[in-house]
Amino acid sequence: MLNIDEIQNGIVIDHIQAGTAIGLMDLLGIKSNRKASVALIQNARSYKAPSGRKDIIKVEGDASWLNLDVLAYLDPNITVTIIQDGKPVRKEKPQPPKKLVNIVRCRNPRCISSIEEECDQIFELSANGKYRCIYCEQELQVKQD
Template structure:
């Protein structure tokens, strides 16, 4: 049986869709940290069958919009003195800025380099570029 120690102070990114933990690890910049980070893949889950979990032994600022975009079912647990002191449930953000890029070759964002790539969440649950209304080709960056 694999044993990953509990952390005393830090963050646990839980309920990650099985197999996507490594993508979140890189997009969140966790590979740049000097602290201990544990990525647990395909852990057994009562609700989801299997899930990924990331444990970070440090208090860092996470971009919750990026995490909510990648997987809105993720929960963030804040750990202090070995106990969960706060639980955050993520949702799809209404606006994404410079998270995904517009793929329309005629969009102003592909012509002007300094313009931010901004997408808004539509009623259909998909993102659209605010400049040209183009949907990204795929919903993951």
């Protein structure tokens, strides 16, 4: 069995759908040039995940620069545990953000955000629980596995 040391101060992003953690790291801006140590665990056994597998990201050090709002949009089952002095102090299940700014692109080729280079890509959460472009009302298409 693989053994990854515990972290002293930082965060653990857990219950990530198996095989998606690398893309998640890119969207969160986790890069190797940060001072924080990062551990990526892929295809770990999970009794809760429908597939029986999950990914985990551990970030040791200051993780205040992470934008965790996007987590609930990407995977509603993700949990974030805050670690201080080697002990978990808080566990959160992120809620879907009201707005997604520059996370995903509008697929409508006639949308102003697709035409203008410096226009932010902004999607708002609608009453039906789906995200819509604020410029053209295009509904965000979510990948289905």
